[in-house]
Amino acid sequence: MRHWKENIRKVAPYVPGEQPKGMDLVKLNTNENPYPPAPGVKQALKEMDYDPFRKYPDPTASDLVSALSQYYQVGEDEVFVGVGSDDVIAMAFLTFFNSELPILFPDVSYSFYKVWADLFQIPYETPVLQEDFSIRKEDYYKANGGIIFPNPNAPTGLFMPLEEIEELIAHNQNSVIIIDEAYIDFGGKSAMELTKKYENLLVVQTFSKSRSLAGIRIGYAIGHPDLIRAMNNVKYSYNSYTMNMPSLILGVEAVKDDKYFKECLDKIIKTREEAKVSLSKLGFIFPDSMTNFIFASHKERRAEDIYKALRENRIFVRYFNLPRLDNYLRITIGTEEEMRQLFAFLEVFLSN
Amino acid sequence: MRHWKENIRKVAPYVPGEQPKGMDLVKLNTNENPYPPAPGVKQALKEMDYDPFRKYPDPTASDLVSALSQYYQVGEDEVFVGVGSDDVIAMAFLTFFNSELPILFPDVSYSFYKVWADLFQIPYETPVLQEDFSIRKEDYYKANGGIIFPNPNAPTGLFMPLEEIEELIAHNQNSVIIIDEAYIDFGGKSAMELTKKYENLLVVQTFSKSRSLAGIRIGYAIGHPDLIRAMNNVKYSYNSYTMNMPSLILGVEAVKDDKYFKECLDKIIKTREEAKVSLSKLGFIFPDSMTNFIFASHKERRAEDIYKALRENRIFVRYFNLPRLDNYLRITIGTEEEMRQLFAFLEVFLSN
Structure with missing residues (x-):
């Protein structure tokens, strides 16, 4: 082996979720929003001028930071923005998780945490979720280099009440705690208000799910100005x-239109609750989701078989071939029509 | 100090170049292209649909990779794309520079190399440029963990001939060598052809300068498939x-229109050569630039004074308050009209 190859960083190649192309498919596999971005996004795109593209964008992303600070009623120095919440969380790992002590996150959780920890050579431990997939907060009452978990958790969809979150934070004042709220807008209560009380709390959210802008790549974090400043210093040292420019312009529009935002959320929540009834009738069991997906297991049929049958019929859901998860399907909440197609197929398939 | 603050990554906060706002200014400070992006970019923006934004973009960026692979006649597995060349180079540092040996880059060079090395805790040495600002290739004939330099170099504008580059590479077969060709299209000869011969050579270019798309953030690297695969593995482990979506769509259009691309380059090169004559007449000296900027020092007047006077008159050039560089101005080549305004002011200012 050539000597330079020895110095290549060793990572387990991460394989992103499938992005099938084509029109005649029902895509319920990557938790995208079934409704289009806000009308203001359409309008801003129509009015966008191409000439300014020759110049550098605003490195401070001030318009977007300002829109978020107004929306959440926090200071501009309490807002960090990045290229999707993956970028925001990666920056947070790099910025805050530099202890010799292991960071902690649930064994069943967003699979990227482990990947970032490996990439940046951060030691970690993964407390095991309880039998019902809930997080046992006491598992996090030990010396650690940081804590991260999604709330609601993914791919379980389970929400942890704010009182428990606060207890967990109160027990951890020596490390930074990141709550990854990618799915919070679908019915959970954000921990954002706790950032005023706990200066070691960082709350991360995204435009990819509830704001229908996965293709534009915007994530953000809210926290104490000391946390945000430290992250910005690292970010400016990276890129x-x-x-x-398009993401800065379109992102502002998505935040502005709160009426449209909430209408879409209401529709998705309604469809989700109806889907729970339909899934139960079909013999599925699932943790009670507060997200835009349901993590479901069938009482009799193997998840992998259902997954494959759906796939052959151009209906895409997510299947994780992992211990404890390999008999579950993660089904994104689509439009009413998409869910109708899903259930129409399942009804026939499961009765055979 | 709270314990979690001790574990914040220490970086010297990088301050990005000034992006003054407003219309009535001559902006010659960040090496942007004075001409708009290709007409195809305008057209694609006009035709862009906002509905697909709710979905994730293609993680492999296949259309853009394919456009670049066709343009440069290399395999698709020899192309890596990122969010500007800063993202590409940061990924390359993280991927390849993991040796105990120091990496090497010139003392006067792109200031971000030092920042990335600090961020990722990579040891480095900075061989001193010769008196005329040229790189002495023999300074790089020693054990190292990697080499990076811009060609043409920044902020000097000096180009190193390909034969010298090849000698330097031939002497360094144990580490990865990155040639940062951000300014290569303005008259230099790319080292891209050498990637076929040397599998440890990575050539990095950008859409920010010659392709008038700084605001869209696209950079890329060309190299042996083993290098590209290693970078993609790290990239997929990061984000x-x-x-x-807009960057993927617009980027393809910028590559397609080679005629417009070359016309703009010719105009900039012509304006640069005229600027050299004007600067000489005004009493400036400068290394012979092969870029879209000129790094100039006045024989009698202090650079800082000129910089400040220009700034007061809404003409922005770049001034580096650094050892060896603090009597130079880096002047971006703008339109003919912008340069006329610059020289009209300098003529009056320098005669007083």
Whole structure:
């Protein structure tokens, strides 16, 4: 082996979720929003001028930061923005998780945490979820280099009440705690208000799910100005200009239109609750989801078989071939029509 | 100090170049292209549909990779794309520079190399440029963990001939060598052809300068498939979806229109050569630039004074308050009209 190859960083190649192409498919596999972005996004795109693209974008992303600070009623110095919440969380790992002590996150959780920890050579431990997939907060009452978990958790969909979150934080004042709220808008209560009380709490959210802008790549974090400043210092030491002009312009529009935002959320929540009834009738069991997906297991049929049958019929759901998860399907909540197609197929398939 | 603060990564906060706002200014400070992006970019923006934004973008950026692979006549597995060349180079540092030996880059060079090395805790040495600002290739004939330099170099504008580059590479077969060709299209000869011969050579270019798309954030690297695969593995372990939909769509259009691309380059080169004559007449000296900027020092007047006077008159050039560089101005080549305004002011200012 050539000597330079020895110095290549060793990572387990991460394989992103499948993005099938084509029109005649029902895509319920990556938790995208079935409704289009806000009308203001359409309008801003129509009015966008191409000439300014020759210049660098605003490195401070001030318009977007300002829109978020107004929306959440926090200071502009309490807002960090990045290229999707993956970028935001990666920056947070790099910025805050530099202890010799292991960071902690649930064994069943967003699979990227382990990947980032490996990439940045951060030691970690993964407390095991309880039998019902809930997080046992006492598992996090030990010396650690940091804590991260999604709330609601993924792929379980389970929400942890704010009182428990606060207890967990109160027990951890020596490390940074990141709550990854990618799915919070679908019915959970954000821990954002706790950032005023706990300066070691960082709350991360995204435009990819509830705001229908996965293709534009915007994530953000809210926290104490000391946390945000430290993250910005690292970000500017990595890439000063991460957010491009279209994302800055369109992101502002998505935040502005709260009426449309809430209408879409209401529709998705309604469809989700109806889907729970339908899934139960079909013999599925599932943790009670507060997200835009349901993590379901069938009482009699193997998840992998259902997954494959759906796939052959151009209905895509997510299947994780992992211990404890390999008899579950993660089904994104689509439009009413998409869910109708899903259930129409399942009804026939499961009765055979 | 709270315990978690001790574990914050220490970086010297990088301050990005000034992005003054407003219309009535001559902006010659960040090496942007004075001409708009290709007409195809305008057209594609006009035709862009906002509905697909709710979905994730193609994580492999296949259309853009394919466009670049066709343009440069290399395999698709020899192309890596990222959010500007800063993202590409940061990924390359993280992927390849994991040796105990120091990496090497010139003392006067792109200031971000030092920042990335600090961020990722990579040891480095900075061989001193010769008196005329040229790189002495023999300074790089020693054990090292990697080599990076821009060609043409920044902020000097000096180009190193390909024969010298090849000698330097031939002497360094044990580490990865990155040639940062951000300014290569303005008259230099790319080392891209050498990637076929040397599997440890990575050539990095950007859409921010010659392709008039700084605001869209696209950079890329060309190299042996083993290098590209290693970088993609790290990239997918950091953020799978870095390139947003508008950047993927508009980037392809910028590559397609080679005629417009070359016309703009010719205009900039012509304006640069004229600027050299004007600067000489005004009493400036400068290394012979092969870029879209000129790094100039006045024989009698202090650079800082000129910089400040220009700034007061809404003409922005770049001034580096650094050892060896603090009597130079880096002047971006703008339109003919912008340069006329610059020289009209300098003529009056320098005669007083």
